[in-house]
Structure formats: C-alpha cells, structure tokens
Amino acid sequence: MKNEKASVIRPDALPHSASRPVVTPLSPSVVYASDTPDMLDQQYEGGLQGYTYSREGHPNADVVAKRLDRMENAPFPGVMTGSGMGAVSAVLLGLTRSGDHVIGGNQLYGRSLRMTSEDLPRLGIATTLVDAGDIDAVRAALRPTTRMILVEVVSNPTLRLADIAGLVDLARESGVLLVVDNTFTTPMAFKALDAGADVVIHSVTKLLAGHSDVMLGYVAARDKALNDRLRVFAVTMGLSASPFDCWLAERGLLTLELRFERAQRTAALLADHLAGLPGVKRVLYPGRADHPDTLRAKALLKGRNCNMVSFELDGARHAANAFTRAAEGLSFAPTLGDVGTTLSHPASSSHRALSPEQRAALGISEGFFRVSVGLEDPDNLCAIFTEAVSAAVAP
Template identity: 75%
Template sequence: MRPHGLPESASHPVVTPLSPSVVYASETPDALDDQYEGRVHGYTYSREGHPNADVIARRLDDMEGASGGVVTGSGMAAVSAVLMGLLQTGEHVIGGDQLYGRSLRLMKEDLPRLGIATTLADPGDVEAIRAAIRPETKLILVEAVSNPTLAVADIDGIAALCREHGLLLVVDNTFTTPRGFKPFDHGADIVIHSVTKLLAGHSDVMLGYVVAKDAALNDRMRVFSVTTGMTPSPFDCWLAERGLLSFDLRFDRAEATAARLADHIAGLPGVKRVLYPTRHDHPDHGRAETLLKGRGCNMVSFELDGGRDAANAFTRAAEGLSFAPTLGDVGTTLSHPASSSHRALSPENRAELGLHEGFFRVSVGLEDPDTLCRIFEDAITAATS
C-alpha cells in the first residue's frame, strides 16, 4: 500500500531522495518471506538496510572496482566489521604498527579481551610481517599510507606473503582513497574506508565502508554489522553522496596544495622534519613512487622544535585554520596526535612511532596555496622564535 498523499509523477528527481523511514511495509507474510529469503529485493527495517545506504555503497563499489560493499556508521565500525565479524576466539591477526590510534587500541586491548591474539609489525618490512605469522594467523591489516606518519606499506610484498600462507590482506585506503590507490589491483582481499574523511569531505558525515572480493565475506560482515547495530544514518549517506560528486576535484586540488606546502615548510627554521610521500627525503619515497605512481594524497605531517610549548604556540598562531582531530574537510585542519588520535598510547609508545609533542598532521583543504603557505610560515615562526 502506498503512503497516503505521495504524489504520482511522470518525471524523477535529479537528487537522490532522502529516505529516513525506519520501517517499510510489506503486503503479506509471504511477501516478507520473499524479501528475507532473497527472491525479491525490498526493505524491511532500516537497521537491516535502507535506500540511501545502498546508493552510497554502489557508488563506492564503483570507485574501488568491487561489488557488495557494506556501509557502516563510522570508519571504526568498518574496521570492527572486519576484525570482529570475520575472526573468532583462538585466531590471530597481524596489524601494521603505524595504524590509526583507535585501530591500534582495538588491536592491543579489545581483540585480546575476546581471545583473538594480535601482533603489530612494520608494514614496510615484509620479513618482519613474515616473522609474525603463526599457524593460527588469519589476516593482516595495514594502511596503504599510515595515519599519521605517512609511512607507505609494502602492499605488493605483503600480498605475495598472504597468497603464500593463505591469509586475507585487509587494506585501509582512507588516506590514499580510490583516486590515489586501488588496493584490489595489488592483491588486497578487503578494502576499508572512513567515508567521514576525504570521500564525504565536509566534516558533516560519520560513515565507514568495507568491501571484500569474496561475496561470502561481504555477507558475513553485513550480518555482523546489522546484528551489532552499525547501520549508517540515511541522512549521512545522503550527504556523503553529495560529497562524492565533487570528490575528484577536491582530492586533486588538495593534493597539489599539500605537495607545495610540504616543500615550503621543509625549508623553514624550527621545522625538524616534514613527511610527504612524493618528497625525496621521505623514508619510503621509492616505494611510494612504485605503489602510488606519483600521487601523494592531501596529508602532510611535520615536527616542530620545542615540544608541547611550540605546539601550543603554533595552533594559537595558525590564524584561520581549525585545530581539530579530523581530516578531509574542505578547509585545512591541524591535528596533534599526542593529544588526540594517539593519546591513549604511553609517551614511550608514541616516541617509538615518532609521535613527539611537536608532531602535527595536516589535512590540506581547498584554500589558496599562497595564502596557506603564508599562514604556516607565520605560525611556525611565532612558535619557534
């Protein structure tokens, strides 16, 4: 039965309609059986799926060259759908030691609590990954370009290792995005995104996405997501679809500005180091050239002399830039891992990762490049003089 008052139309909307309904009515119990048993497509209860989630999933599938992807309520929900939806007690997972802070916490604290063993290893060192493999190892999780140190994983080498040992390779492609890197072309089995970041791109969406080459894995992750309530908001899906319409343009502009900004601040007094994949002084520059084929993404990381005092002075002086634990906005944002994404780690653990008190991660936005370089120069001068 059609809802009362819904008008007929000989035309169709250009913009995808927002469908906030929590429940969907079926004509009969037999009709509902047909939906649940896959004979016809239809919606029942929005926790189990809704039109806006399907629209954004299909768009992301097309971008990654996949099908059957699952949209979740956040990027960490997508990570959890993999690690908790596919692993079970007694199994073992290897993670890159340069993962996002919450992914590290999940690996170090939550999975062991559930009886899933974890090991962290350098994703740029295939032999270190090999040494971590056990008979009960099931998958390896790495970020193509790590958050926040921009280390570049040896995806090709790890993929060969996974094939050798029958393991799943899971790649978090959030920083690089499908515009900069295609994990499935390099042997990945599962790809993760925090859609919240560059893909949606306006700091008003909280979404994640995960897709596997194997349809059976997608089904397992989808069931786990539905059962645990990882369902995304229709409104967030609708906003993310809008963001994707300008994604290519936004990514290319921000990437070009990021490369220029990295070169500019590298020459300023008081800057200890700058990390950007296309720079020749990046520790993984050779691998970045091979894997990313000259792409660098919109992220720049750097470290100031002067520790926390310099960090505080820098954010105060960075006029017009938001100091916030996020990335991928249309405006440039500053993040300080020691006080945000990696604050749960001990100072010693952060030091092992190179995340000192003067370390910043920059998500470059769409500002005029000349203006952005001037803002950074003035703020760095104020912080280190």
C-alpha cells in the first residue's frame, strides 16, 4: 500500500543525529509548526519555549541576543532589530507617547538627530537637543513632561564624551529614563547598564558584526516591563531581524575582542601620526591628552578607547575630494566598524541634512573626516594617510 505521508510536501522534521553541529545552524524558516492548539497556547503563554512566526522571534536572533546580553550584563533578554535605527525607533517610539518630552545629545548620529528633531515633534513628542557633556545644560532642558534622555557614550562624528555619571544621577533624581547608544565604544570598552543606564542600544551593523555585511540592531532595558514593551513594539512594527544577518553577526562576535584590541591600538597610533602632519588642523581621539574630554575618557573608558579617529584638514571641499582620491586602498563609505579602514565625510553623508551653520556649530567643516580604523598594518596605514593629506593640501 502506498505510504500517504510520502506524498506530503513537508512531512518530517530534521533528520535525527546523536551528535550536534559545532556551528549554529541557519534557521530561515518564517513559520514553526506546533503539534496542537493547546501546545501553541502554552508557547504564547510562556509555559513552553518555542517559536511560532519569525517576526516574533527565531533561533538565530536569540543566539546573538544572548551573546550581547552577556556582554552588556542585561538582566532580561534583549531585542534584536533589523537595523541600529530600528533599535533607536523601538526606544523613541515604543517608550514615549504624544505629550512627552525627550532630551537628546546634540551630536547624535545624523539619523537619530533627524528623528528627534523632525519625526518626534510631528507625532506630538517635544524634543530638546543639548550638549550631553554639560550636565547644567541637560538639567536646564528638563520639563515636567520629560520622559527620557538619549545620548551616545562617544558622539558621532566629533568623538565627544557624554557625562554618563552626571546623567545617571540626574535621570534618577528626575525620574526620567537614561538611554545610552553604546555603538562606538561597544561593551569591550563600556557597559552602559552597569554604569546605570536604563536602556542600552547598539547598531550591531558596525563593530560588533564587523564585516559590513550585516544590518542589525539590539536594545535591552534593565526593567522587565520596559524590556517587554520594547519587544512587543518591535514585533508589532515589524522591526524584526533577519535570520541570515543574525547568523553572520554571531560569526563576527566570535572575533570581536581580537578585532577591537587591534583596531583601537592602531587608532591611537594613527591619531598621533595625523597630529604631526602638516595640513591637519586638529585631531580628535579619546585616548589623546589634547582631547577636550580626556579626563572623562579616562574615567569612562579606562584606556580601552574606541577605534574611531576624527580629524580636520586645512581647506574646504576641494581638499576633501583630493584626500579621498589619494587615500588609495581605503574605502570612502558612510559606515564604520569594518575589518578594513573606512573614511566618512559627515558634511556629505551623515550630517548633510544640517545647514552649514548647524554643522559649524558642531565643529563639522568641509575638511572634517571621521575614520573607522580597521585591521591593516599600522605602518602601511600611516603611510597612506601621509600621502593622502599631502595631496589634499598641495597647492
């Protein structure tokens, strides 16, 4: 008699194996089958661990989140999102409502600035942007309706440091949430929740994944109710993370510590090298003694500075164009955290939506560059920058 099961398109589970894979399997399935409606009820109600629909969670997202949870000492499972801005959106839109007020650092990532200054007000959420390193300015911006303060540990792209200790005290005193974007520093240099932040955000796309082939975000809260709200909002709004991107990100995280240590050492060498080149007006690196926040950097980062270096050339757009053309082998691309060194020109990318006057107020000129230092040989990298700077300032 013919076996009826043989005619079913998807009759069986994976083949049984007494051994297990060393590498996490990729699980691209959108849906997961349960045996009975009762079993499905138990999964949704928390009595059974299981997956239902990948927008609500999948194995690869959980594997990556668990690694990041351990790195950030998150007390509850964090939420993976489809991008770093997905994580920012989950926080700003999932934890606020019309009538609330949000304080943001005035040197946030360009899209975060746009969301706080344009999108939130459109939805009835007032915003004020201030210097995150000036506690008096943040205190002065507080209102009875203030719901949260959003800052980056190290700002993008001017590498200024937020006064995290002062912000923690102010947030607790005022009863508002402190949200910290820890993308630049990563948990290798700074653990935001341990420092007293209520919520931590990461663009996993950057140094955490590290290969410019992943688009992911992560967010976790110290309070379970807040964490649950973030998860529900992310699921409802479709901010879900791709299984494949999560699978790639796990691979990247396995080498994070090695990549971080190598890149930050090279960044320190490059910063010192740039400071000695004719035609370079200024260099910004948290590990340098001439950084405007050097004491704060020592207290917060304890010598584990990030892999980012910013500097300003003499000259305007023509110098910037000459520099990128001459920087042979380096990618001029609006990203960071790759294994290869990348160059970013904020005036033409992340901060292009700002007026020249607004950029000038932040210290961003046409000659300003942000460098994400990769894993190249330090001597070779310095030689490339020497040639490129020379070309930029040549008459």
